Amino acid sequence: ENARLSREQAMPLCQDCGTVVVFLELGQDAHVVGGDLYQAVAEGVRRGYREGYFRGSIVRRPFTARANTGDNTPPIVHTEIVPGDRLRITLLPKGGGGENMSRLAMLTPAAGRQGIIDTVVKAVEEAGGNPCPPTIVGVGIGGTADKAMLLAKVALLRPVASPSPDPETAELEA
Numbered sequence: 001e002n003a004r005l006s007r008e009q010a011m012p013l014c015q016d017c018g019t020v021v022v023f024l025e026l027g028q029d030a031h032v033v034g035g036d037l038y039q040a041v042a043e044g045v046r047r048g049y050r051e052g053y054f055r056g057s058i059v060r061r062p063f064t065a066r067a068n069t070g071d072n073t074p075p076i077v078h079t080e081i082v083p084g085d086r087l088r089i090t091l092l093p094k095g096g097g098g099e100n101m102s103r104l105a106m107l108t109p110a111a112g113r114q115g116i117i118d119t120v121v122k123a124v125e126e127a128g129g130n131p132c133p134p135t136i137v138g139v140g141i142g143g144t145a146d147k148a149m150l151l152a153k154v155a156l157l158r159p160v161a162s163p164s165p166d167p168e169t170a171e172l173e174a
Contacts (some may be wrong), residue, residue: 022076045071
């Protein structure tokens, strides 16, 4: 509905369509020809933001000049090598309001299941109404700090209200 209204009224889809996070699943037998894959992804983002109904909100030199790029580049790109000969591209426009509500907590093993639950509930309570609705929570558990944050982003790609395919994780989510 937002996309339809944006098109009809020529207005941004959201107040902050944010940083574009791109997930590439690159088949180990795939061959990308004709140029640099990451440059091609950036050009796709550039065109999407210039020709689509997204608000440019990414700045160069955020700590000094704060000059808007006008096209929300560069995107953040995560690449995973997978079996097969295909390339799958998934986009996640991550708005600043939601991204600013991100939290990282490194728990000791002794914190256990209840520590995880308490940490997630506290983060959602603290976020309140700050992120753009609907609030969708992605949680990454395990590994290093960067791995846990990546797992949390990947969790956001699941269809809303769909449980984890892992029964134990689905039970924790419930």
